[in-house]
Amino acid sequence: MEQPQLDWNNLGFGYKKTDFRYISHWRDGEWQEGYLTQDNHLHISEGSAALHYGQQCFEGMKAYRCKDGSINLFRPDQNAARMQRSCSRLLMPTVSTAQFIDACKQVVKANERFLPPYGTGSSLYLRPFVIGVGDNIGVRSAPEFIFCVFCIPVGALFKGVLQPSNFIISDYDRAAPNGTGAAKVGGNYAASLLPGTEARTAGFADCIYLDPLTHKKIEEVGSANFFAITYDNTFVAPRSSSVLPGITRASLIELAQSRLGLNAVEDDVYIDSLGDYKEAGACGTAAVITPIGGIHYKDRLHVFHSEHEAGPLTQRLFNELTGIQNGDIEAPAGWIEKV
Known part of the structure; x- marks a missing residue:
């Protein structure tokens, strides 16, 4: 061959x-x-x-x-x-x-x-x-x-050492209430091209979308899912009917609880309560995990663990998940299909 x-x-x-x-x-x-x-x-x-x-x-x-x-x-x-x-x-x-x-x-x-x-x-x-x-x-x-x-x-976006990125809150909506936000359809991504380009032009990795009903709660990060970790070690993924149910997202929720011993929940993540979280990240198939260094909102950059290195729990989640995917760490039952 x-x-x-x-x-x-x-x-x-x-x-x-x-x-x-x-x-x-x-x-x-x-x-x-x-x-x-x-x-x-x-x-x-x-x-x-x-x-x-x-x-x-x-x-x-x-x-x-x-x-x-x-x-x-x-x-x-x-x-x-x-x-x-x-x-x-x-x-x-x-x-x-x-x-x-x-x-x-x-x-x-x-x-x-x-x-x-x-x-x-x-x-x-x-x-x-x-x-x-x-x-x-x-x-x-x-x-x-x-x-x-x-x-x-x-290729791998990150090779072992995760590099945080900064994001900015978008004024655009990713999806409509009761729309197609929970479906993986092209229209959702076409609508994200303009706000994503504007975010990168402004010097950020991408934008973060708030909930379309109230614009008070974080929903998604560009074309990825959002997660955050509180100071009392609770892993939180936004709860919303318009969030795409990501496979990586669901896997991290399970691993945070079963392998890292964290409390893991789906709950509201209010944009005005970023100080409740010590680490944050975006997750999806392409990058697995992108640590979020900071979020720019109302002319201020809120920094989580660091703009220069991933938080320790985020790094552990990345190592656990990629170890499972590559066959170096035992996977939960039913997670791996051999070709």
Whole structure:
């Protein structure tokens, strides 16, 4: 198996064409048998509902090479379940958990030469998605759908030592009350491009969104979930129906309690009560954890543990989770699917 000429230690996070991707078509009321193809272009109708009305959703997940040479998928059943919820919210046919996991495994196996070696901190990023296609122009659910999974090798944003970033509170809303905030749909991310760009132009890593109803509670950090840790060692993740239920977020809640002995809760995080927290961070598939050095709000930067180093509990959570993903630490039951 010829290895691609890549600098495994410095991959970054960008598109790279790999050998194969999985495609399944939904026609006549059911998903057709999926297949692998080398063609990285989709051929769809100009009237596809995904193009005009945003009828689409996606997932993000990773495959990891372990020290013994085996390959780990991290909680793929949870990604499958979240995609099913997203599909239902947008009136699209759901992909079964069995088909979802099988598709992911096929893609990893077919592109194994792109799976970064153990110890590089890099991984193989998987992007499953469902889009509404077929000839259509009215505002209605599409007559046909495509389920696809492709992959790219990506680097580690942090390698062992976490570097905090500063964020600024946005005046924009990420999602509407009772809208699609809890679904992983493209429209949520398109709406975040402008506020995110404005935050970076102002010298921050990204923006933080407050709840759309009252603008008093923290909800999300850019395209990631937020968490904070109180001075009495309670791990808090914002409670809201418009927060995306992240797989990393759910995993950290469980690990904070079971492995670190913290109290872990989903609760309101009020922007005017930042002084209650000694550490804070953003979490998601891409970065795992990004420590938050400070949050800029009302012309003032509130600093948590430090602008220069991660807090000790944040670092421990990062080490625990990445150790599980890479097979170096025993995982809770059902968290790892071997390819």
